[in-house]
Amino acid sequence: MRKKDSSGSWKFFLGLLVGFGLxxxxxxxxxxxxxxxxxxxxxxxxEGTISSTPSFFSKVTTPDDVYEQIKKxxxxxxxxxxxxxxxxxxxxxxxxxxxxxMVKGLKKPKVCWMGDMATSGAYWVSLACDxxxxxxxxxxxxxxxxxxxxxxxxxxxxxxxxxxxxTSGEHKDIxxxxxxxxxxxxxxxxxxxxxxxxxxxxxxxxxxxxxDENIQKITTGDIFLGKDAVxxxxxxxxxxxxxxxxxxxxxxxxxxxxxVTMKKKGLSLFDLLGML
Numbered sequence: 083m084r085k086k087d088s089s090g091s092w093k094f095f096l097g098l099l100v101g102f103g104l105x106x107x108x109x110x111x112x113x114x115x116x117x118x119x120x121x122x123x124x125x126x127x128x129e130g131t132i133s134s135t136p137s138f139f140s141k142v143t144t145p146d147d148v149y150e151q152i153k154k155x156x157x158x159x160x161x162x163x164x165x166x167x168x169x170x171x172x173x174x175x176x177x178x179x180x181x182x183x184m185v186k187g188l189k190k191p192k193v194c195w196m197g198d199m200a201t202s203g204a205y206w207v208s209l210a211c212d213x214x215x216x217x218x219x220x221x222x223x224x225x226x227x228x229x230x231x232x233x234x235x236x237x238x239x240x241x242x243x244x245x246x247x248x249t250s251g252e253h254k255d256i257x258x259x260x261x262x263x264x265x266x267x268x269x270x271x272x273x274x275x276x277x278x279x280x281x282x283x284x285x286x287x288x289x290x291x292x293x294d295e296n297i298q299k300i301t302t303g304d305i306f307l308g309k310d311a312v313x314x315x316x317x318x319x320x321x322x323x324x325x326x327x328x329x330x331x332x333x334x335x336x337x338x339x340x341x342v343t344m345k346k347k348g349l350s351l352f353d354l355l356g357m358l
Contacts, residue, residue: 121336123327124155124164125343132173132181132203143170143346145180151344152184163191163334165326165341166211172202175227175278179203182285185210191333195326196220196317201305205316206282209289212333215326216308216317223316225286226303227278229271232259290315 126148130141155161166185172178185192185207194200194211201224208214216222238245238260245260256267263271287297292315299314311317319325331339 120160121334121339122158122161123330123334123336123339123341124151124158124161125341126151126155126164126166127343127346128166128168128170128181128204128207130170132170132177132207134174134177134180142173143181145177145184147346148181148184151346152188154344155188155190161190161342162336162339163193163330164188165330166192166194166208167197167323168194168200168204168208169197170201170204171199172204172206172224175203175282177203178206179281181207182210191330193326193330193333195323196222196308197323202226206285209285213318213329214316215319215321215329216311217322218307218309218320220308220311221305222308222311223300223304223306225282225300227275227282229275233262234259235262286316292316 128143128148130143131137133142133144136142136144155164181203188210192211194208194214196208196214196216197220198217199221200208200216201222205222205225235245237243245258247255247258247261249255253267253270255261256263256270283297283301286292286300292300296314300316306314306316308317308320312320321329327341331337
């Protein structure tokens with residue numbers, strides 16, 4: 083009678099164990115892929131002048147550009163955080179405030195990195211982020227509002243040119259380059275500029291932990307290098323864009339996140355016709 087070989091049974095059970103281990107490994111890797119490798123960080127670039135209207139001749143970022151990108155970010159659950167890369171001198175007050183409100187309303191971790199420049203309205207937008215990072219040599223600040231116009235009345239007097247106005251109201255042509263401002267008109271424009279400045283400054287006070295002494299430093303409208311902006315509280319830290327990427331990954335708990343640059347929509351035929 084032939085003796086039963088028990089080695090086959092051991093091989094069978096060993097195969098089961100190895101197979102079970104491989105299946106478990108696949109499940110673990112699949113879980114990691116779902117939770118880590120599929121996570122994304124959106125990169126939103128704000129470049130050039132901030133304006134309500136697009137331009138064919140220069141770099142411009144409009145509120146519509148930012149709105150479209152943020153709308154896509156909100157609707158994509160795989161996007162865990164946003165890195166705003168700003169390289170802008172600012173621009174329109176209303177457009178800057180609109181962008182600030184849009185960024186503030188985005189309920190995902192947000193980090194701003196400043197490139198060559200993020201001043202005035204562009205700094206206003208950066209205030210909506212959880213952290214602001216700047217290159218040591220970035221230029222930022224310029225917290226303030228300006229209003230200016232050309233005035234040719236003296237030139238007209240020299241050449242005997244007169245300016246005749248027909249308006250529906252006494253101040254309808256305020257700021258016309260063909261006549262000087264009256265005292266009342268100048269006071270009116272100064273009031274508007276100062277009120278807008280107060281609104282801007284209040285946002286800085288509310289969003290940044292700055293001492294009264296440092297607040298006084300920025301009310302002059304001065305500009306600062308990134309490394310100096312840290313000292314007065316305009317910026318959280320200095321670093322490269324790679325440092326900013328590390329920070330947004332940490333804030334969004336995505337160690338293996340993929341960075342995806344959001345694209346602005348192209349100029350429509352209507353936009354081009356409007357420019358012409």
